[in-house]
Amino acid sequence: MPSYTPPTKDMQFILHDVLKAPQQDVPGYDELDRDFTGAVLEEAGKIARDVLQPLNAVGDSEGCVLENGVVRTPKGFKEAFDQMREGGWTALDCDPDYGGQGLPYLVATAVGEMMSSANMAFNMYPGLTHGAYSAIHAHGSDAQKETYLPKMVSCEWTGTMNLTEPHCGTDLGLMRTKAEPQDDGSYKVTGQKIFISAGDHDMSENVIHLVLAKIPGGPEGIKGVSLFIVPKFLVNEDGSLGERNAVSVGKIEEKMGIHGNSTCVMNYDEATGYLLGEEHKGMRAMFTMMNEARIGVGLQGYAQASVAYQNALEYANDRLQGRDVTGAKNPDGPADPLIVHPDIRRNLMDQKSFVEGARAFAFWGASLIDRAHRNEDAEADGLISLMTPVIKGFLTDKGFEMATAAQQVYGGHGYIEEWGMSQFARDARIAMIYEGANGVQALDLVGRKLAQDGGKHVMAFFEMVKGFCKENDGEEMSDFIEPLKAASKDLQAAGMFFMQNGMKNPNAALAGSYDFMHLFGHVCLGLMWARMARASLDALAAGDSDAAFHETKLATARYYMQRQLPMTATHLARIQSGADPVMALEAANF
Structure with missing residues (x-):
């Protein structure tokens, strides 16, 4: 079975020797000394290695199951999710006003890479919640923030984004989901959304769906799209959970990979929803979530390549096949290890040079996000906006390529499920498609x-x-x-x-x-x-x-x-x- 070793030393090198984070003039960076970041990365690495990684194959083999309208996650997922929440790992860079720790996004990026390498499907649950949190934080009313954010920061409630419909994906102007205004200021949301990651599960008390829909009478096409908060359970004025909303899971999609994440068809049957942001400005609010998600998906791409490379390297050092053409390197054994052969080294160097370069690129991008937000730096905001499709598109294309290159090192064993290399390739494949296919990027x-x-x-x-x-x-x-x-x-x-x-x-x-x-x-x-x-x-x-x-x-x-x-x-x-x-x-x- 595959293993995972958190690359904390390389992360520290990028944070301190390359980016020189504590010396930057970004608020909060002065606290990021080597001892502090080392302690955070070490503890996060333990969770990734010891808790999440052993569940990766479990999630892949078991998948999620829909039972009586409720999605059941794979064995061990709920306990691991509780451990993540209790350790504060879901709240690292969230606003302290709502229970977050207020750390820079750069730190959350490093932690997120380890969690994603260890168990990509699992890490999507808190990842999507963070995106929904960010959209509400940026565009919600004070009342909406007070109602939803504290529970979402703690992941007692999780979040989703609902864009795609059976007949439209990239061209969201074609969507048919509608939102009828009600006298009390709420809306009745009706329609069907597909490919909804973490659409339902048994690990949180409530699921807060962010749903794109059209208000009748609005402008045609994309200009008529609005964004709504549609909770699985309605929330009472005192913050307690009320009755079940008219939202249900139609089915769980059967997918090539990320089996441990519940990718759902969601049905909205006059479900109660609340406008997030302005009428007909839904894409502006949703892009807060989508842009964050695109950076996160780029991270997923190289994170899968990273763990695949680690295992391919170990295999290349252990597996005996053939002799070095320049002379035996293991004369007492029947053959030399794979790593003596130039083509195996080429393959491994392709992987190593990509993974380490991609990590530095992603961390630099995260530092631009921090500078844009914490310094209100328009130049940094413009630069990360330019880089977002590159981070998402290039890192996921190459990440998948490197995951299959790692599989190739194993030869026939790479194609056999018990070795686990297939899962890295299958999981990495989705990153090239969702949050905007790479051609669209x-x-x-x-x-x-x-x-x-x-x-x-x-x-x-x-x-x-x-x-x-x-x-x-x-x-x-x-x-x-x-x-x-x-x-x-x-x-x-x-x-x-x-x-x-x-x-x-x-x-x-x-x-x-x-x-x-x-x-x-x-x-x-x-x-x-x-x-x-x-x-x-x-x-x-x-x-x-x-x-x-x-x-x-x-x-x-x-x-x-x-x-x-x-x-x-x-x-x-x-x-x-x-x-x-x-x-x-x-x-x-x-």
């Missing part, structure tokens, strides 16, 4: 985010890369700076191609959008690896006692620069081929 990046605020934020990114390269120009950093410069030039050339061709032929930009998302992702990881290389060189120069750790970082950084970052040239060539190769066939000729 690419369209959002090219169609909206590049031009946002007159292209100000992408230009700021280019200047950031340029500034870093200039500051670190010299022989010591040349292995990292020169490839980064070349990759950044490819990214700028792709952006210029869109500017020159996109207006007269929009398909020229849209046909290259997916490649652009990956090109951008590689440049971001290239920047992260250059920053990590700088940090490790500085640590070695300062006489850090763990020289092997930093030498390994430098070798991995060189691998990414030499073997992965050159992919930017391929993506640029595809982009510059324009729309003609993509659009050449008539629909009937496919």
Whole structure:
């Protein structure tokens, strides 16, 4: 069976040597010294390793069951959920006014990675609740906040987001769920939603659904969509639970992966709902939740790759197969371990360089969110808005690719369920689809985010890369700076191609959008690896006692620069081929 080792040392390296979190001028970061973050990560790692990871295979094999209208979660899930709640792990970065601990989002991101690596399906229950909490916190009335947030912070009540309907997913303007206004200010919500993660379960007293619906008489399409709070149990004025609302589970979806999470069809039959935010402004409120979720899904992508890599590495060291072509490395045994073979090393280095680069990218993104919120920094807000589709799309595409690469190390055993590698690949697969399929992320990046605020934020990114390269120009950093410069030039050339061709032929930009998302992702990881290389060189120069750790970082950084970052040239060539190769066939000729 697979195991999990929390990567706390690597996390500490990013927090303190790369991001230098305590030295940043973000409120609350001054408290993030090594001892504090080390203690938090160590305790979170114990929960992830000892409580959640052993339940991962249980959730996969048992799944969730619908019994008499109630969803039953797999054996051990409820006890683990209680332990998470009692330890305060669901409230790390929540508002202290509602029972949260008020820690930076950066800390919650590090903890979230470990929980997701250990048991992705389980971690979706508190994860979705956090998203619903954030939407109510940002857009709810004072009364709504007082009613729902304390119980959601503690996860005594959990939350969901209800967008998709049987006939519409991405195009939410087609939705049919309606909300009829009532004399008391509430609404009667009627319709069916599908693919609702954590839609119902037996681990919390109440489930607070955030439901998109249309108020009759409103504008057509997406402009007529509003957002409603629809609790499973109505809440009395004194905060106690009242009668069951007219919301029910139609069925639990049978899925490829994340079996431990209850993905439900939800039926609303004149259920009582309460408007969240303004009428017909539902997407603005929902995007508070969706943008947070997209960052979280990017994290899921590399978190699955991380745990898969750990197990593939262990297998490669233990499994004896063949002999090293340069001479036996295990002469007393019948064969050498897999890890002596160059192609196995290539595979493992692909995984290692992605996972560690992705972790740094996600943590940097989390620090931008903290800066945007805690410093009210518009520049940081614009930059993370630009990065969100890259974090979601690139990290989940590559995360799935690396999970299957880890499976490949096992050969035939990787395809056998008892070894557990299949689950990592199956669970990682959904991250490329939900919270906006990755093709939609690419369209959002090219169609909206590049031009946002007159292209100000992408230009700021280019200047950031340029500034870093200039500051670190010299022989010591040349292995990292020169490839980064070349990759950044490819990214700028792709952006210029869109500017020159996109207006007269929009398909020229849209046909290259997916490649652009990956090109951008590689440049971001290239920047992260250059920053990590700088940090490790500085640590070695300062006489850090763990020289092997930093030498390994430098070798991995060189691998990414030499073997992965050159992919930017391929993506640029595809982009510059324009729309003609993509659009050449008539629909009937496919």
